[in-house]
Amino acid sequence: MVIVQLMRSTLLFLLIAANLSSQIRNDRKSFEPYENWHDAKQHVSNLAEKDHFSGVLLVSNLTDNQVHLESIHGFANKKARIENKIDTKFNIGSINKVFTAIGTLQLVQSGKLGLNDKLTQYVPELTKKGVDQITLKHLLQMRSGYGSYFSSAKFLANMNDLRDMEEYLPIIQEFELGFEPGTSRAYSNIGYELLGIVIQRVTKTNYYDYIQTHIYDRAEMENSGSFERDRLLKNLAIGYSQYSPNRVFGTELDRSEVNHYRYHNNDRLAVKGTAAGGGYATIEDFKKLLLAIKGYKLLDEKHTDLLMNRYEQTKKKRKAFGFAGGATGVSAHFWWNLQNDDYIIVLSNYDPTTTSQVFGKLRKTLEAL
Numbered sequence: 001m002v003i004v005q006l007m008r009s010t011l012l013f014l015l016i017a018a019n020l021s022s023q024i025r026n027d028r029k030s031f032e033p034y035e036n037w038h039d040a041k042q043h044v045s046n047l048a049e050k051d052h053f054s055g056v057l058l059v060s061n062l063t064d065n066q067v068h069l070e071s072i073h074g075f076a077n078k079k080a081r082i083e084n085k086i087d088t089k090f091n092i093g094s095i096n097k098v099f100t101a102i103g104t105l106q107l108v109q110s111g112k113l114g115l116n117d118k119l120t121q122y123v124p125e126l127t128k129k130g131v132d133q134i135t136l137k138h139l140l141q142m143r144s145g146y147g148s149y150f151s152s153a154k155f156l157a158n159m160n161d162l163r164d165m166e167e168y169l170p171i172i173q174e175f176e177l178g179f180e181p182g183t184s185r186a187y188s189n190i191g192y193e194l195l196g197i198v199i200q201r202v203t204k205t206n207y208y209d210y211i212q213t214h215i216y217d218r219a220e221m222e223n224s225g226s227f228e229r230d231r232l233l234k235n236l237a238i239g240y241s242q243y244s245p246n247r248v249f250g251t252e253l254d255r256s257e258v259n260h261y262r263y264h265n266n267d268r269l270a271v272k273g274t275a276a277g278g279g280y281a282t283i284e285d286f287k288k289l290l291l292a293i294k295g296y297k298l299l300d301e302k303h304t305d306l307l308m309n310r311y312e313q314t315k316k317k318r319k320a321f322g323f324a325g326g327a328t329g330v331s332a333h334f335w336w337n338l339q340n341d342d343y344i345i346v347l348s349n350y351d352p353t354t355t356s357q358v359f360g361k362l363r364k365t366l367e368a369l
Helices: 002-030 037-049 093-109 136-140 153-158 165-172 189-203 207-219 283-294 301-308 352-368
Strands: 055-061 069-073 075-077 320-327 330-337 342-348
Touching: 037 055, 037 069, 037 352, 055 283, 055 352, 093 136, 093 189, 093 207, 093 301, 093 320, 093 330, 136 189, 153 165, 165 189, 189 207, 207 283, 283 330, 283 342, 320 352, 330 352, 342 352
Parallel strands: none
Antiparallel strands: 055 069, 055 342, 320 330, 330 342
């Protein structure tokens, strides 16, 4: 019974992670921009007063540091009445994949990995049909055939004890590929967990230590990490959801339940973030990440271009770079206009619904300038 309840609640990761970014892209055309930044600030404040939004957001420019909008609302801990602040650490969901991608490209840059290297060269324990055709590039582009593992009974039974990337391998070994590698694309958490394992094995360093040294430290991101949620940590936001533990995210709520964020998510997340998601960061650290990427502190120009252009070498450069992450009580977005350096960062400890809408309107507003 416990496993069934955990499965129902944990499946929301699969639903949100697979659809959040595509929903934002598809819905962005229907978003109307704010009339001005005062209008935007007032709208967010009104949402917060109704308890529909909790978190921090920043709209600014990396070059001239002009702040269009900065807003902080809600509580990091409702029971203790601890308010969200500029240094509150928010769960960033799948945005951890960006760090894993950077780490992988660092090793490509140094010659320790190749994008066309076969996955089984580094993880020979994987023996299911077709796995021997997967390349590291397939994993980065989510074209490996792997999906997600959140329905695994083994994962659900052990999610409170998984603290090392290698501990995910027995779970991943259970899964067949959904399609022949390279022939299609499907959102894949398994793919990024495998990249984390590859990083760990090639560097002979714990994945988390590698990311700390080669990304967080280089970017001077002092308040970011895959913190273990069962250990007390200052300024860590608790996630809150409209959905009780026995409700699947996205199902219809009663009117009395809508926008009442009363259920914390501590019992619905793995105990520690991974290479695929679930780490924490502050809004200031996100700005430092963008500055580090822009200043080639993490990758040289060639490999930074690979990151921006979805791991393809092309003369046609992408105009923007961004990512999103979400789950129950988790909603994080960033978007960076590579042409003029405008950027948006939105971090929330509520369900993604309202936050995604605010983000979409902010992006439309920037694009209309």
